[in-house]
Amino acid sequence: EAGVAQSPRYKIIEKRQSVAFWCNPISGHATLYWYQQILGQGPKLLIQFQNNGVVDDSQLPKDRFSAERLKGVDSTLKIQPAKLEDSAVYLCASSFTDMNTEAFFGQGTRLTVV
Amino acid sequence: AQSVTQPDIHITVSEGASLELRCNYSYGATPYLFWYVQSPGQGLQLLLKYFSGDTLVQGIKGFEAEFKRSQSSFNLRKPSVHWSDAAEYFCAVGDRGTNAGKSTFGDGTTLTVKP
Numbered sequence: 445e446a447g448v449a450q451s452p453r454y455k456i457i458e459k460r461q462s463v464a465f466w467c468n469p470i471s472g473h474a475t476l477y478w479y480q481q482i483l484g485q486g487p488k489l490l491i492q493f494q495n496n497g498v499v500d501d502s503q504l505p506k507d508r509f510s511a512e513r514l515k516g517v518d519s520t521l522k523i524q525p526a527k528l529e530d531s532a533v534y535l536c537a538s539s540f541t542d543m544n545t546e547a548f549f550g551q552g553t554r555l556t557v558v
Numbered sequence: 559a560q561s562v563t564q565p566d567i568h569i570t571v572s573e574g575a576s577l578e579l580r581c582n583y584s585y586g587a588t589p590y591l592f593w594y595v596q597s598p599g600q601g602l603q604l605l606l607k608y609f610s611g612d613t614l615v616q617g618i619k620g621f622e623a624e625f626k627r628s629q630s631s632f633n634l635r636k637p638s639v640h641w642s643d644a645a646e647y648f649c650a651v652g653d654r655g656t657n658a659g660k661s662t663f664g665d666g667t668t669l670t671v672k673p
Binding site: 477484487489539547548551552 | 562590599601602603650652662
């Protein structure tokens, strides 16, 4: 079974530039998550999708971050404009809708803002 | 709001020695509980999970964890550590109210293994 795919693996941008990350979840997983993992910390949820609808985006800095999941499969996370403090690993995860199931994580995109 | 505390930021053990990583959580009811491992440059790999039932949970790579409701703890153990176990370990609480995949993570414990 293919896992969660993310691209790119690494990205370096200057502050105030924009950047986008892509995620392809495991086939059949209706729920998709984006997490931000700052160095030395655990992952923190940014947004949760159920199919193509947003379930929870309470922790997403909406003035600069946006995410979409068109057609309920792939998802993109965008940052515009980027700040130095956005340097982090952005992890995508997916799970079945069923309650008793965990999330499966991709390898992440490491973003460095200089 | 739920939270997870991993009191040990860094632990060093000798290869072959036993290991225990501590995890304490705050949650209003019986939680979903997870342990993940993350190697440098890699994503999170699930070691084990607790949803209900037997409070002693067996996972992959010889790890186990015990859910203790009275202590709000879910400590990870391994009887004999291998050099390949060196990594960062995260404990997480899943949201039983909505979906187990939506989790709150601790800040991790870095494990170093001495030869």
